[in-house]
Amino acid sequence: MLLGFYSDIHGNLDALVFTLDGLRALGVDYLFCGGDVAGYGARPNECLELIRFAQGDERIERARVDEILAETSLADPGTLADFLAVTPNRTVKGNHDHAAVTPGAELIFNSFAARAIIWTRRELTDENIGWLEELPLSLDIAENGLPAERGNDSPLLFRLVHASPHEPERWHYLLNRQEIKRAFNSLDVPFCFIGHTHQPVFFEQHEDGYIEVITDSDIVPSLFRRYIINVGSTGQPRDNDPRACAATFGYGDSLRKMKIRLHRFLYDNELAAERILKANLPPELAGRLLRGV
Numbered sequence: 265m266l267l268g269f270y271s272d273i274h275g276n277l278d279a280l281v282f283t284l285d286g287l288r289a290l291g292v293d294y295l296f297c298g299g300d301v302a303g304y305g306a307r308p309n310e311c312l313e314l315i316r317f318a319q320g321d322e323r324i325e326r327a328r329v330d331e332i333l334a335e336t337s338l339a340d341p342g343t344l345a346d347f348l349a350v351t352p353n354r355t356v357k358g359n360h361d362h363a364a365v366t367p368g369a370e371l372i373f374n375s376f377a378a379r380a381i382i383w384t385r386r387e388l389t390d391e392n393i394g395w396l397e398e399l400p401l402s403l404d405i406a407e408n409g410l411p412a413e414r415g416n417d418s419p420l421l422f423r424l425v426h427a428s429p430h431e432p433e434r435w436h437y438l439l440n441r442q443e444i445k446r447a448f449n450s451l452d453v454p455f456c457f458i459g460h461t462h463q464p465v466f467f468e469q470h471e472d473g474y475i476e477v478i479t480d481s482d483i484v485p486s487l488f489r490r491y492i493i494n495v496g497s498t499g500q501p502r503d504n505d506p507r508a509c510a511a512t513f514g515y516g517d518s519l520r521k522m523k524i525r526l527h528r529f530l531y532d533n534e535l536a537a538e539r540i541l542k543a544n545l546p547p548e549l550a551g552r553l554l555r556g557v
């Protein structure tokens with residue numbers, strides 16, 4: 265089984281398309297999106313519609329997907345569209361998704377983010393707003409890649425949330441020991457995948473409670489420890505690497521040969537930056553895509 269994770273797309277269609285195509289090439293069986301599909305970038309509707317299509321939303325037709333992919337520089341859009349049509353995708357809500365559909369919520373953001381949220385709110389179609397409003401804050405997934413719910417006998421494997429499993433609706437940033445500890449204390453599953461800070465990192469809780477921060481590009485998890493994995497940002501990386509970020513979680517039967525790996529995908533960030541300038545969004549949001557900050 266190979267699960268693919270991507271998060272914090274932020275309306276960056278070019279990054280999203282090359283990330284999904286990269287995950288396709290790696291052979292992922294299921295896709296999971298950690299939220300913040302909207303906000304900052306110039307193509308929020310297109311990003312949402314691609315993800316809705318992958319999620320089986322029948323209101324998004326294949327012709328619309330072909331039209332969206334044709335806007336990008338992807339060499340073989342047909343292969344990606346075929347992959348999205350058959351690969352299940354699930355998404356949780358991010359703070360920018362919430363703010364984009366909640367007038368007044370932009371007030372707590374910095375001025376660039378707030379301007380982008382107001383722009384995004386005006387730009388979004390009613391259908392995309394409705395879809396964002398319905399997104400869950402948290403999802404529990406079983407070993408078979410499907411939601412852990414009644415009727416699914418497969419054991420619970422991980423939780424997907426945007427920010428922190430502790431009070432997901434308050435969007436805590438896991439940037440200090442106290443928040444990371446609170447996050448582990450609230451977890452009753454072995455793995456939790458998150459986004460939000462735009463900085464990929466592994467947090468490993470040892471048997472004695474000690475929490476190790478691991479900045480390698482992959483880990484081989486132990487069944488005796490617990491993990492919170494920040495999968496980084498697809499559409500606005502902030503770790504000085506401008507390439508789009510994503511992650512995979514691979515494992516065999518009975519969780520043998522587990523491996524969690526971070527991936528970087530080159531994409532046309534100059535085109536994404538140009539779209540931001542053309543849309544009259546703050547130019548700082550374009551510049552940061554070129555530097556990965």
Ligand SMILES: [Fe+2]
Pocket residue numbers: 272274300358360460461462
């Ligand atoms: Fe974000």
